[in-house]
Amino acid sequence: MKIEFVNYLSESYYEILKLRREILRKPLCFDYTDSQLLEEKDDLFLAYYLNDKIVGCLLLRLLNQNELKVRQIAVDFNIPGKGIG
Secondary structure, three states, X not given: OEEEEEOOOXXXXXHHHHXXXXXXXXHHOOOOOHHHHHHHHHOEEEEEEEOOEEEEEEEEEEEEOOEEEXXXXXXXXXXXXXXXX
């Protein structure tokens, strides 16, 4: 298990985006727009790795110097009961 910050538009960012699409958007028949993704450029991304594969992520937005907002949490459907989410 490993948790690390991920940079916007990095290879790991696109892995997180794929997971978020699968878990959060696909069931609702939605996808992210380019403008929605551009709004994330200053957000913080945490990736949860299991066996070198991203199986969970957390998206945070900095509101001010003292506050963060949890924007999204996504965990791979195939990884239940691990305490990731």
